[in-house]
Amino acid sequence: MSFDKETRSxxxxxxxxxxxxxxxxxxxxLGGIYGIHRDGTVLPxxxxxxxxxxxxxxxxxxxxxxxxYAACEKGTLRERAAAAxxxxxxxxxxxxxxxxxxxxxxxxxxxxxxCVRQGMSSDGFRLYEKTSGGALGPRYVAYRAYLESxxxxxxxxxxxxxxxxxPQAVIFPSERCLEDVLAELNKPGLTHLWAxxxxxxxVYQYFNxxxxxxxxxxxxxxxxxSRE
Numbered sequence: 001m002s003f004d005k006e007t008r009s010x011x012x013x014x015x016x017x018x019x020x021x022x023x024x025x026x027x028x029x030l031g032g033i034y035g036i037h038r039d040g041t042v043l044p045x046x047x048x049x050x051x052x053x054x055x056x057x058x059x060x061x062x063x064x065x066x067x068x069y070a071a072c073e074k075g076t077l078r079e080r081a082a083a084a085x086x087x088x089x090x091x092x093x094x095x096x097x098x099x100x101x102x103x104x105x106x107x108x109x110x111x112x113x114x115c116v117r118q119g120m121s122s123d124g125f126r127l128y129e130k131t132s133g134g135a136l137g138p139r140y141v142a143y144r145a146y147l148e149s150x151x152x153x154x155x156x157x158x159x160x161x162x163x164x165x166x167p168q169a170v171i172f173p174s175e176r177c178l179e180d181v182l183a184e185l186n187k188p189g190l191t192h193l194w195a196x197x198x199x200x201x202x203v204y205q206y207f208n209x210x211x212x213x214x215x216x217x218x219x220x221x222x223x224x225x226s227r228e
Contacts, residue, residue, distance in 0.1 A: 002196050011193060014184040015097075015206035021184075022093040025177035030089070034059045036066065040081045058170040062088070065167040088167075094207060095168045097181065098161060099151065101203050104185055108194035115150055119143075119182045124150075140175040148172070 030036040033055065035043030045051075045059050069084035106112045113124035120143050128146045129139070136142040148164060155162035163169060173181065193199045205213075 002193060003198060003202065007189070007193065008202065010187070010189050011199075011202055012206040014187060014190060015203055016209070018097050018181045018184050019093060019207055021177055021180050022096050022173060023089055025174050026089050026092045026096070026171050029171050029174070030062070034062055036062060036085070038082075038085060040078060040085070042066070061167045062170055091168045092171050095161070095166075096171070096173055097203070097207065100181060100185060101200065102154075102158075102161065103147075103150065104194050105200065112150070115147065116182055117186060119179065119186075140178075143178075144172055 027038060031038070033051075035041075035045075035048050036059075042063065045056060045063070048056065048059060051059060066081075066084050066088055069087050070080040073080040073083045075083070100116055103112070103116045107114050107117055113127075114122045115124040116122060120139055125143055125146050128149075129142055132142060134142075136145050151162040151164055151169075155164070
C-alpha cells in the first residue's frame with residue numbers, strides 16, 4: 001500500500017523536519033532583514049535604510065498583515081502581537097513548503113520539466129542556467145530566479161498559491177534552508193508518493209502537529225480563521 005503506517009511515518013517525519021527548518025529560516029529573515037522580531041519589536045520602516053525599494057515594499061506588506069492579524073486576536077497588546085507573529089511565520093513557512101511540494105507533484109506527473117527533484121541539478125534549471133550564460137550571478141541566485149519564474153508562470157492559473165505579491169510569499173528560503181528542504185522531499189523512500197493524489201492531503205495534515213490540531217478543535221468546532 002502506498003500509505004501504509006511506515007510510509008506515513010516517513011512522510012510525517014519529513015514534513016515535520018521541513019516545517020521546523022523553514023519556520024526557523026523565516027523567523028531569522030523576518031528579524032535580520034525586515035526588522036520584525038519574535039519579542040514584539042518591530043522597527044519603523046524609515047529606520048531600515050539598508051533595504052532596497054522592493055524590500056522596503058515587502059517590509060510594509062509584512063507590517064500590514066501583522067497589524068491585521070493582531071487586530072483579529074484577543075488578549076493584551078503583547079499577546080495579540082505574539083499570536084500575529086506566530087501566525088505570519090507559519091503561513092509563510094506553509095506557503096514555501098506548499099509550493100515546493102506542488103512542483104514536486106507536477107514534475108512527477110510530467111506536467112512540467114524537472115525543477116526540484118534534483119535541486120540545482122534538475123533538468124529545467126540546467127537549461128535555464130545554460131541559457132542565461134551566468135548573467136544572473138551565483139548559482140543559488142540563479143536558481144531562485146528560475147524558481148520564481150516558474151512561480152510566476154503557474155500564478156496565472158493558481159494565484160492563491162504562487163502569486164509572489166502576497167504577503168505570505170515575501171520570504172524566499174535561504175540557500176541552506178532550500179537545500180535542506182529539498183533533501184527531505186527527495187528522500188528515496190518518498191519517491192513513489194509524489195505520483196499519489198493523497199500525498200498533498202497528508203502533507204497538509206502533518207504540517208500541523210497533532211497537539212496543535214487537538215487544541216484548535218477543543219477551542220472551536222468550526223474554523224475561526226484562514227489558518228484553521
